[in-house]
Amino acid sequence: MASATDRLSAVSPDVAQEIEELTLRLAKRYDGPEDEELLRELPVVASELPAAQRRFLRGFALDDALGYCVVGGHTVDQTRIGPTPRHWRGRPRPGPELAEEILLLLYASLLGEPFAWKTQQDGRLVHDVFPIKGYETEQLGVGSTDLLTLHTEDAFHPWRADFLLLGCLRNPRRVATTVAELDARLLDPAHVRTLFQPRFLIRPDDSHLAEHNAPSDAYREQFAEIAEMKRDDNRVAVLWGDPAAPYLRIDPYFMEVPDGDDEAAAALAAVGGLLERRTEDVVLRPGDVLFINNHRLAHGRRPFTASYDGTDRWLKRVSVTTDFRKSRERRGTATARFI
Numbered sequence: 001m002a003s004a005t006d007r008l009s010a011v012s013p014d015v016a017q018e019i020e021e022l023t024l025r026l027a028k029r030y031d032g033p034e035d036e037e038l039l040r041e042l043p044v045v046a047s048e049l050p051a052a053q054r055r056f057l058r059g060f061a062l063d064d065a066l067g068y069c070v071v072g073g074h075t076v077d078q079t080r081i082g083p084t085p086r087h088w089r090g091r092p093r094p095g096p097e098l099a100e101e102i103l104l105l106l107y108a109s110l111l112g113e114p115f116a117w118k119t120q121q122d123g124r125l126v127h128d129v130f131p132i133k134g135y136e137t138e139q140l141g142v143g144s145t146d147l148l149t150l151h152t153e154d155a156f157h158p159w160r161a162d163f164l165l166l167g168c169l170r171n172p173r174r175v176a177t178t179v180a181e182l183d184a185r186l187l188d189p190a191h192v193r194t195l196f197q198p199r200f201l202i203r204p205d206d207s208h209l210a211e212h213n214a215p216s217d218a219y220r221e222q223f224a225e226i227a228e229m230k231r232d233d234n235r236v237a238v239l240w241g242d243p244a245a246p247y248l249r250i251d252p253y254f255m256e257v258p259d260g261d262d263e264a265a266a267a268l269a270a271v272g273g274l275l276e277r278r279t280e281d282v283v284l285r286p287g288d289v290l291f292i293n294n295h296r297l298a299h300g301r302r303p304f305t306a307s308y309d310g311t312d313r314w315l316k317r318v319s320v321t322t323d324f325r326k327s328r329e330r331r332g333t334a335t336a337r338f339i
């Protein structure tokens with residue numbers, strides 16, 4: 001069992017202020033979160049983050065044992081960032097929260113390379129997670145009244161993130177992110193064997209659909225591919241890696257088993273049930289950064305009622321890959337970040 005010190009690290013108020021000065025300086029110097037120069041500099045500038053937190057994250061990534069950890073204590077100037085927006089589309093870019101986006105990117109660069117999807121949030125590198133009117137019951141980061149069910153981020157995709165960062169800007173009603181790590185020793189060994197086999201159908205989640213993005217001719221091919229994957233017979237294994245402590249790839253809401261494969265159905269129900277029983281709440285506070293090992297943790301979000309008055313919960317999200325090369329065929333240049 002991990003102790004609290006393995007999972008939590010906090011910067012002191014003095015250090016938080018130094019970090020904010022750093023990110024505000026960077027926010028003045030660069031055009032936005034997608035500025036090529038900024039992205040090139042990230043790991044260089046990240047050496048200015050405190051050694052204690054860099055060492056903490058190095059352990060998290062290298063030991064590859066925990067599903068999540070939190071680095072807290074950063075300052076978020078609630079006045080500067082302004083009210084929680086109503087939508088991510090149509091906002092000024094960069095927004096007043098660029099310093100907070102840069103902080104996430106700096107941390108991301110300690111773990112790998114930040115990247116994003118052409119088919120999500122109109123191809124932005126740093127995503128917004130806040131409730132949007134009309135999407136209440138959707139299985140999306142912008143949903144609210146329905147439980148966002150446990151999932152691996154972009155579980156359907158072979159190039160899904162190795163790490164996912166969620167940075168909290170505000171969360172006044174203490175809405176919890178849900179987290180569940182897998183202890184495969186609690187599963188029937190027969191189910192584990194089945195889960196290691198590619199017997200599970202998985203489909204893209206709805207955030208990648210063209211209807212949730214601005215109409216874009218440039219990315220027609222990518223949206224067509226997502227539509228194809230929705231129809232496809234894409235069969236994957238749920239578990240992989242070390243049999244004693246397997247990696248996990250799961251999004252039960254978007255998964256099925258082929259007709260008649262009762263073994264697969266039972267194994268999927270068993271692992272889904274186990275994760276649900278082991279689910280814990282993590283209530284992020286402003287200035288907390290949640291680091292998710294996307295091969296070890298399923299995550300989601302508790303239901304809540306949004307007020308749409310500018311005070312709603314607001315997170316920022318960044319995906320990180322430890323192997324940029326695997327998606328090279330899809331990125332026009334070596335430094336392009338959109339798949």
Ligand SMILES: O=C(O)CCC(=O)C(=O)O
Nearest residue numbers: 129141176177300301317
């Ligand atoms: O809102 C949350 O806490 C998590 C949402 C989520 O699953 C995501 O943004 O990927």
Ligand SMILES: [Fe+2]
Nearest residue numbers: 151152153299
């Ligand atoms: Fe998620």
